[in-house]
Amino acid sequence: MPSAGQQKSGTLYIVPTPIGNLEDITLRSLRILKEVDLIAAEDTRHTKILLNHFGIHTPLISYYREKEVERSEEILHRLQQGQNIALVSDAGTPCISDPGAIAVKLVHEHGLTVVPLPGASALTTALSASGITATSFLFVGFLPSKKGQRRKLLAALAASEHPIVLYESPHRIESLLSDALETLGERQSFWARELTKTFEDLQHGPLSELLAKSRAGRNRGEFVVIIWPGVQEEVQGQTVEELLLWYRDNSDLSLKDVSRRLAADLGLSRSQIYQQALTLWKEAD
Secondary structure (H helix, E strand, C coil), rough: CCCCCCCCCCCEECEEEECCCCHHHHHHHHHHHHHEEEEEEEHHHHHHHHHHHCCCCCCCEECCCHHHHHHHHHHHHHHHCCCCCCEEECCCCEEEEECHHHHHHHHHCCCCEEEEECCCCCCHHHHHHHHCCCCCEEEEEECCCCCHHHHHHHHHHHHCCCCCEEEECCCCHHHHHHHHHHHHHEEEEEEEECCCCCCCEEEEEHHHHHHHHHHHHCCCCCEEEEEEECCCCCCCCCCHHHHHHHHHHHCCCHHHHHHHHHHHCCCCCHHHHHHHHHHHHHHHC
């Protein structure tokens, strides 16, 4: 407990907001937005629409990507002065492919209180409607906008045994699906667009089919894209050498990726496996 005259620090609340339908905001979120001293918003103009709808008049400051470091310092100072602050993004849960993580990290580092509220998220909403039966998934968020970097990352994800979950903007969805098809090959996929809104669109199909649909219509609203894992061949071999030879001859994984995987699977030294793999790779050349 603070001593007499000592300023009690405030609390940073992480408050999800609707991803479309305003009815999806929780009662607790509305209460917090009304009670805090300040709301740090990704875009104050966007957040004002939500606040006006529910008759909330809490003061706002902007907290967007280019101002994250500067605003995080200001948020920390205000919390230290005893103010309670709500952090919101334009839609969904802050800090998930949205600004906010820098402020949260800074607040934790200074031993102040962070309180996360559950609520709307495009990620979980799309997954629940996808029909994915896997018990795990790999969330990547937005891929790089440059084609070469995007394809490089997709190639690194090719061997993933988990469904890959991506976010994409409407003007890049066609490029993403085209690169995914060329890099990963034909796979089952799913997109969720305009979630919870009037023109909500959920589509299942092979990557080539979704690519054709993206080319045929006018794409509006951000997408959640889920790509199923590729068909996994059964690895053949008992010894490390046999396994390395199988991967060399039957897999597109790099020497480093093979070494990393076998080291993890067998509990062996990665550097030792890498050197053995290097010798076998050279013999094949």
